[in-house]
Amino acid sequence: MEKGSINEIQDQIIDEFSLLDGDMEMANIYLMELGQKLPELDEAHKIDDNLVKGCQSKVWLKTHFDDGRIIYQADSNTAITKGLVSLLVRILSDQQAEDIINADLYFIDKIGMNRFIGTQRSNGFGAMIKQMKLFAVAYNTKMKNQT
Amino acid sequence: MRTSNQEILDRNRVKLNIEEIRKEFPILDQEVHGKPLVYFDNAATTQKPRSVIQALTQYYTGYNANIHRGIHTLAEKATTAFEATREAVRDFLNAAEVEEVIFTHGTTEGINLVASSYGKENIKEGDEIIISAMEHHSNIVPWQILCQEKGAHLKVIPVNEAGEIIFEEYEKLLNEKTKIVSIVHVSNTLGTINPIKEVIQKAHDAGAVVLIDGAQASSHLELDVQDLDCDFYVFSMHKLYGPTGSGILYGKRALLEKMPPYKGGGEMIKEVTFEKTTYNDIPYKFEAGTPNIADVVAIKSALDFVQELGKENIAEHENKLLAYANQKLSQIPGLKFIGTAKEKVSVISFVMEGLHHFDIGQMLDARGVAVRTGHHCTQPLMQVYGIEGTVRASFSVYNTKQEIDIMVEGLEKVVKIIK
Structure with a gap:
């Protein structure tokens, strides 16, 4: 199946969350369910090199490149953060580096999760977004230097 | 010692009118995520009365x-x-x-x-x-x-x-x-x-x-x-x-x-x-x-x-809340208290089987309940217990048993979801 664009997937996610009608408890539960569906990162990859710094919950991010696209794999030791992480993977993984760099992740605000941004000390979600974009920038730079 | 005089203590001891006291704390009169705020993060900082x-x-x-x-x-x-x-x-x-x-x-x-x-x-x-x-x-x-x-x-x-x-x-x-x-x-x-x-x-x-x-x-x-x-x-x-x-x-x-x-x-x-x-x-x-x-x-x-309220009266109210919360929380399957000293103030730390404290904190926040999660700036103590962190609920003079019930309901819900 053809992967949708970043904004198409964001809009899907906004639709899904709109069914919850702003109920924060339901949103948390839904996030936990989504997190459970995210394939677990192999223990061998849960190393400090892949760790995105957060104070209370840990997030691991692993990246590889596949024919101009960036593939992200991620995991977290807390259920809700893992759900959030799964959304980012769903949106940004298997996209062009350029698109990832320019992505405006408006879904975060629309689904009421902006409270997780800017609290890097507590959950590493904001730091993860930065890290994902940073990988895309690094990849792009590398490609440009080669051509 | 000033407080050793039992007669004075008894004379001063009055049952506090918590509803009236709550009115002195303007911040308590608000909703969080559409639910009345339950503030149980008093060990981090207490709220301020109108007079302050x-x-x-x-x-x-x-x-x-x-x-x-x-x-x-x-x-x-x-x-x-x-x-x-x-x-x-x-x-x-x-x-x-x-x-x-x-x-x-x-x-x-x-x-x-x-x-x-x-x-x-x-x-x-x-x-x-x-x-x-x-x-x-x-x-x-x-x-x-x-x-x-x-x-x-x-x-x-x-x-x-x-x-x-x-x-x-x-x-x-x-x-x-x-x-x-x-x-x-x-x-x-x-x-x-x-x-x-x-x-x-x-x-x-x-x-x-x-x-x-x-x-x-x-x-x-x-x-x-x-x-x-x-x-x-x-x-x-x-x-x-x-x-x-x-x-x-x-x-x-x-x-x-x-x-x-x-x-x-x-x-x-x-x-x-x-x-x-x-x-x-x-x-x-x-x-x-x-x-x-x-x-x-x-x-x-x-x-x-x-x-004005009297410290002994405040303590009496807080100790009642502590006893009530202890009794209620002890009925939640998989919940383990961290810190069971004989002499305690109204601070309760706990962990729950199969659940990260961060998730518990988020689930409670969705119900308007503010608790603290993490190591509480006591990492060496966490190492003693072999844990990364706890959920901590701490009660103050303006808290009520009803608020504890709201927290307990939230935790029961979390347990159900995990099952």
Whole structure:
């Protein structure tokens, strides 16, 4: 199946969350369910090199490149953060580096999760977004230097 | 001791009208995620009564002026209010003299002041400083810095499974090299009340001075620094219904007078020439620069609030909440209490099987319940229990049993989801 664009997937996610009608408890539960569906990162990859710094919950991010696209794999030791992480993977993984760099992740605000941004000390979600974009920038730079 | 007179205590003991008290805290009247706010993060900071908020406003709208040196009316008013707070704190602690009360930014600054100033003059290579395994990072790091500077050693009193210091081990640590014992009165993570009077006595027998970290104790327990015979007692006002950024260092006059200044600047000097400066007397010697006047002025309103309700009445209410929460929470499958000391204040820490504290905190927040999750700045204590963190609920005078029910329902829901 053809992967949708970043904004198409964001809009899907906004639709899904709109069914919850702003109920924060339901949103948390839904996030936990989504997190459970995210394939677990192999223990061998849960190393400090892949760790995105957060104070209370840990997030691991692993990246590889596949024919101009960036593939992200991620995991977290807390259920809700893992759900959030799964959304980012769903949106940004298997996209062009350029698109990832320019992505405006408006879904975060629309689904009421902006409270997780800017609290890097507590959950590493904001730091993860930065890290994902940073990988895309690094990849792009590398490609440009080669051509 | 002031409070030993049972008759006076009984006469003063009244059942508090919690609904009326809640009305004095404007912040409580709000919804979080569409649910009434349940504020159980009181060990981090308490909310402020209207009288404290008004004192701040009145200061800025009525008599804001720099204190002590001004000769105009506003400066006099501000100085009078500022020094009236000092006297109120003296009374609150039953300190012998008002000069023994020093205003700080909070507990952390108080400990750093003593570590830097007293430590500078009195600690030498090979000396020992004793703390306990349940200390907040604020009562660990300043001593580590001092030990590194001086080549001194930090010794740690271990705690048992219940979260109490092992007194015999403490006694074994004491010797002629012990110069300072710095210990928390009440654990911020566990709620344990330490037997500080006995700790102080033993330390003095060994020739050491004692600093008590009263950050958590000051809002729950009756304090009498003369009866305790502690050398230093530090606490933060923001955990005691007062403004943020304000705190108290109590120190015995004889010690404070001998200690060198901690910071240099205005207020703390008698006379300055380029060759030599003579320092002001205590307490001003330790209050360099323009102090936090507005917040200090408002401290008095916070202390008045506590005195009017009566600390014993506040404690009685909080202890009832603690007992109720203990009983309710113990029925939740998979919930394990961290810290089960016999003597506790209204702080409950727990973990839940198969659940990360962060997720529990998020689920409770969705119900409007504010708890704290994590290591509570006591990482070494977490290592003792072999955990990364806990969920901590801490109760204050304005909390109710109904609020505990809301938290318990939330936790029951979490358990169901996980199953």
